Amino acid sequence: MERVATLTVIALSRARHRLRFPERVVAMADRMRTLLVEDEDDIRFVVELALAHRSNFDLTSFASGVEALEALSEGGPSFDLALVNLNLPAMSGATFAKRMASLPCCADTPVIFVTASLYGRDEAQLRGGNSIGVITKPFDAVALPDQIRDMLEQTRV
Template sequence: MSEADRLRILYVDDDKDIRHIVKLSLALDPAIELRLCADGAEALHAAKTDDWRPDLVMLDVMMPRMDGPTLMVELRDLPGFAGKPFVFVTARAREADVHSYHEAGARGVILKPFNPLTLASSVRALVD
């Protein structure tokens, strides 16, 4: 596997079952390197203390204490995150909601429930 094929993804979701499904789904693509965080505070702490930087950030929209859009703003202010693509993963499928995520700067929106067998290819399509 070449460095160009590797895709580093940070996934943040407060639902441990969804995190597990995402982990299994993205493991179908051996070139994806995944880091998981359970909430915005954990993601911010990791981003500030770890040298590892993702190529793509995937965020749940509705999380306690800090929602996905707020976390996106906070992460973008950190070194190594400006200009990175962000994708929201959400059950909020109203057209107005999806439009607001794009307006906030999201590269894409993946709706829950998603197909676990095609998640990796869907994510790659948003990056390429």
């Protein structure tokens, strides 16, 4: 855990510097309504920082799939994209994605899984349903918005 915390602090330090002075800004016509489901506070913070300060993402985050599904089931907003930790407690990210896709508001919402390890699963296995890709941890916070956009562009081709 100490190593993860150290890596997170280093990533935050680098990200904060780069986010203040971006080398390029990629503008999108509309803001992308993005759902983040991540149980690790540090990772959630890094993603929020990366997407909020350098890009046109409107981010709504939850610490568990259960909380997110409750909000979505109660008539919460629809989303253009979901970033989901694959290894959530109480409900896996894959299970969350399937349940989310069964809701009218989210039937077509593309999902990008975020994980530290695929645990023997082939990345191709995770591309069923609404899944469009996998981002592995640790990831480059500065490159995250472009990485997400690239995955979305590949699905539109």
